[in-house]
Amino acid sequence: MELESSSSSFSKPKSQWTYDVFINFRGEDTRRSFVCHLNCALSKAGVKTFLDEENLHKGMKLDELMTAIEGSQIAIVVFSKSYTESTWCLRELEKVIECNETYGQSVLPVFYNIDPSVVRHRDEKHDFGKVLKIIQENIWKMRLSRWSRALSEASKFSGWDASKFRNDAELVEKIVEDVLTKIEYDVLPITKFPVGLKSRVQKVIGFIENQSTRACIIVIWGMGGSGKTTAAKAIYNEINCRFGHKSFIEDIREVYTHGPNSKGHVHLQEQLLSDVLNTKVKIHSIGMGTTMIENRLSGKRVLIVLDDVNEIRQLEDLCGNCEWFGQGSVIIITTRDAGVLNLFKVDYVYEMEEMDENESLELFCLHAFGEPNPKEDFNELARNVVAYCGGLLLALEVLGSYLRGRRIDEWESVLSKLKQIPNYQVQEKLRISFDGLRDPMEKDIFLYVCCFFIAKDKAYVTEILNGCGLHADIGIPVLIERSLIKIEKNNKLGMHPLLQQMGREIIRGSSIKEPGKRSRLWFHEDVLDVLIVGFVEEIIKNRGEKRDNIYVEEIELFYSNSNCSQ
Incomplete structure (x- = not known):
């Protein structure tokens, strides 16, 4: 079954939904069989249900039941042969349709041992329709037209015909999968001011939407502080409703820095499996976790985001092979180091774009002044700070927040200091990539480029550094993969200004008071x-x-x- 998307949008905020699913059914037909299994499966998947079982709720006031229906995001209506014999069911169904029309509540019908056409047409040749004829002749006849309308409307929604499935277990599994795609989950928190975010996110989503049914791997690549994680969260928020199985694993690099025997590795595997399977999973070893991911997720259509990957083993532990997953699966990886992806078949690489001058100024001003434009007396100062940031999202946010509410003379002092000593919070983030270089020669190459070789020909620099025994023909490509340097026009070496400042600060910090003891001098x-x-x-x-x-x-x-x- 393909669930139809509702044309109406929820007018009820997420915080006002008391239940995820309200189950409306005729107890005598399905209480001890299908509905029992369905409710159990939904609960195990983390779905909060309200089970309308009239024998259990005889002491409940009608208005309390109606409130439960209003507070449910989805209503599953299980039509069975004797459904219309219960005026209780019919009154609830009337309320369900009312909530659909008022709040946009989703209605999902299940036709259990009854043909959908019988519900739609309510022919008196069947018991389903005969009962309505009897109702017409008793005290409920005043409500018959409303109940008939509710039956008619409910039967029009896309739902499940039990006769199309091999058994109840298969039907229950399908219902749970589809319900999970419709529940309005809380979105991942992203930046307060998403300047320029939409256009960047749409490039990735556009690629996903143009893909065939096969699974694909997408990489978001860029230097530290460029907004990779923010973009990944925004993409996840936008498309996660299309997937019944999904997981967002954040700060993978941070977990793996604690060593190969860290329990954190296993914890990430547990988180991935628990998220995707919607049940608590316990793992005792990395090998066990990898095997479980391959076997338990085999054939499932999943959305998995792996944030801040910096080693190939992280991918091997968490997603091993794209072929493990079902058709239409999407694996999104954020990384500073494109080199870790060399052993994986990547379908699309999105390189994070630096913010342009207008975007940078707007974002900085929102943090510094609470509005998109600089205050009159601060216009030149604001533009100078923006120029210093070089389009790096993190720097714009950090410095904008730091300068908020400060006097002009304080701004001038901060700018003067930044020219010599960079902001610690920004540099700490940027230095992660440098510290991640395991080869001392690669660190030396980076520091030499910082000091002497910006805008110099790559071949020329390679020849000089090779002459120093640094093997730059290997080292420079590694630095490019790790977003530490880049190749500009005419094969010239380039680097973000804040990375250059970070490299020089590393050298200066080795001997602050005695320049003669530093490894390199450039001032x-x-x-x-x-x-x-x-x-x-x-x-x-x-x-x-x-x-x-x-x-x-x-x-x-x-x-x-x-x-x-x-």
Whole structure:
């Protein structure tokens, strides 16, 4: 069965739904068989049900039952041969249709051991219709027209005909799967100000919608702080209602940094299986978890998001092979390191785009001023901060929030400081990629590029660094895969300004007060200071520590020439 999408939207907020599903049925026909199994399966799947069993609710007031119907997001109506014999069922059905028309409540009919046409036409040749004829002749005749209308409307909804399934178990499984796709789950929290997010998300969703029925792997790739996780959450929120089996696993890199024997690895497998299967799963080892994922999810149509992947084993532990999953499955991976995907067949790679100048200014101002445009006195300062951020979403959010409510002189002081010492919160996020480099040569290459080779020809830089024994012909591609450097026009090396500042800060931090002890120098002031100190030390070493006028004049002459050269 394909569930039809309702044309009406919910006017009732999610917080006001008391139950996920209200089950309306005739107890004598299905109480101990089909409905019992259905209710149990829904409950195991985490669906909160209200089971209308009239024998259990005889003490319940009618208005309480009506309130339960109003508070249910979905109503499952189980039509059976003696359904119309219960005025209780008919009154509830009337309320269900009213709620559908008022609140957009979903109505899902099940035709159990009765042909759908019998319900639609209510022919008196069948008991289903004969009972209505009897009703017409008793005290309920005033409500007959409304009940007949409710029966007619309910039978028009897309539902399930039990005769089309091999057994009740198969029917129950299908109902649970379809119900899960219709329940309005709470969405994942994303950014407060989603500037530019929609256009980026739509590029990925557009690819998904144009895919065939086969499973596909999508990668969202970009440097730290570029908004990969935010984009993945927005995509998940947009499409998760189309999947009965889904899971969003966040901060995978963080869990795996605790070591290969960490229980966190197994916990992620448990989370994935529990989410997708809608039941609590316990795993005792990584190997057991991988086998369970392959076997238990085999053939199921799933939506799985794996956030912040940085090692191939993480993918092997959590999704192994795309062929494990059913047709139409979507696996979304966010990563800083495209290299971890080399062993996987990836269908689409979306590289996170830097925010353009207008988007950057709007996002920054929303955080700094609470409105999309800068205040008049802060216009130039705001644009200077935006230029410093270079379109990096994290930097715009962090600095905008930090500067909110501060005076102009404080803004000026912050800008001046940023030119020398970067914001710690931003740098901490960016440094994760650098610290993740396991080869010291790759770290050296990155630091050399930071200091000396931005906008230099890739082949030229490779030749120089190879001459230093750094194997740059291998190292540079690794840095590109890890979003630490990029290739600009004409094969020139490029790097985000904040990454460059981060690299230089790593060097500066190794010896803050004594530049001469740093591994690299790029500021001419530092170079001159080191040369001067070295020159003075050399004079003292060669001529002794006696400082007569000749030595002093020689030192002063060196200082004078150094200042002129600036």
